[in-house]
Amino acid sequence: MDELLRFLLTESPTPEPLGSVEDWWARHLRLSSRFSAPVDVAFAGGFSADRVGYAFASGYHSALRSLFPELSHEHRFALCVTEAGGGHPAAMQTRLVGSGEGRLRLEGSKAFVTLGTAADVLLVVATEGQDAQGRNRLRLVRLDARRPGVSVTELPPTPFVPEVPHAELSLHEVAVSPEEVLPGDGYERYVKPFRTVEDCHVFAALLGWLLQVARRAGWPGEVREELLALAVTMRGLAQAEPASPAVHLALAGALDLCRRRVDALGPLWEQVDAPTRERWERDRLLLNVAGKVRAKRREVAREKLSPGE
Structure with a gap:
């Protein structure tokens, strides 16, 4: 944990431009050799990305590595x-x-x-x-x-x-x-839990990216610390049992907190360079993908954990 937090707080917040998926993969591979836990690679990949798309790619690939630990980290x-x-x-x-x-x-x-x-x-x-x-x-x-x-x-x-x-x-x-x-x-053992694992790792990558933007743009310390606290929460959930209804409820709450924090950033985006700001306005729709699936997961978890069950 300490190594990841130090990375997010002290690594240079000026990412190298990534012009292609091949550029992203070369960077992702280097980070995979630095961090052993897939979720830490997701955070670092997001922090090191120059845009949300490549942060997402690191989160998605790290989610697969988490669900399938036997797979080689050298292949996509x-x-x-x-x-x-x-x-x-x-x-x-x-x-x-x-x-x-x-x-x-x-x-x-x-x-x-x-x-x-x-x-x-x-x-x-x-x-x-x-x-x-x-x-x-x-x-x-x-x-x-x-x-x-x-x-x-x-x-x-x-x-x-x-x-x-x-x-x-x-x-x-x-x-x-x-x-x-x-x-x-194939469904119960892999596809169904992947929805939870993917949420944890993709939002980890997004939080990593937001922390990079926050440091680069000089956002207030309180904002950066809130993002860091959300990162710690998401890291814990990413390493928990993905089939657990209790984990599903905690993840639902954490995603709500992430969205509220993101919505509250509004005026701070004026401090961010125009290309990054404009891509964010386009790409923030990613947060709404699979909303119905998440709502159903939360509903089922509540039913399973309701009193009297």
Whole structure:
């Protein structure tokens, strides 16, 4: 903890310009060798970013490293869930099928993959068929992004954080070994907790970025210290059990505090250089992404922890 706090308080707040995803990745790799905890890499990556888009990229990638600690920190990953019908288990039509002698193949498509064109390794949710109740039996497959049959097509830039690439993914008769199929239910064990893990790490990166802006622009000490206190809270939540209803409630409260702090910054942005300020006005919409999912997570957690349960 002390090393991270010292970094956020004493590292130079003037970031090197990052002109591409490759520039971001080179910086992110250097920070990954300096900090061992993924959430600390998220904070440092956000602090070192010259814009919210690259802060988000560090948060997203650090979230994957947290959920999949066995993955190499030297490769870029992308979680491939969303299909034409959405990201719910019932919407999954990408198939993992066997062809005898332990040989498997993937067939299907994904509609929206964050960092898809930049990824070395894809983490693909696929169905093995349906259970007795007619529900999809989902698995998660680790796949080399350059394998024959894999096609990644870049999508147009999004209205906010356009520096972060997104892609469509097509899978046609892609060979898979049994060792590349991760153990456990692909949705319950990986996709569902990732929503919590991603929130913690992306907001950690955003707080890191805001602390850099605060120091560079000379915002009042009280503001910087409040951001630092929120950072400590988010760091603790990022290292807690992501399936815990109690953690979900604490995270909901922490995100509310983050939003209130951000909303209260209003006049201070006049002290920030114009390019940074203008990109922030464009990119702050990122805070509202997945709002319905967060509200549902909070509602379910409250129900599970209500008296009498």
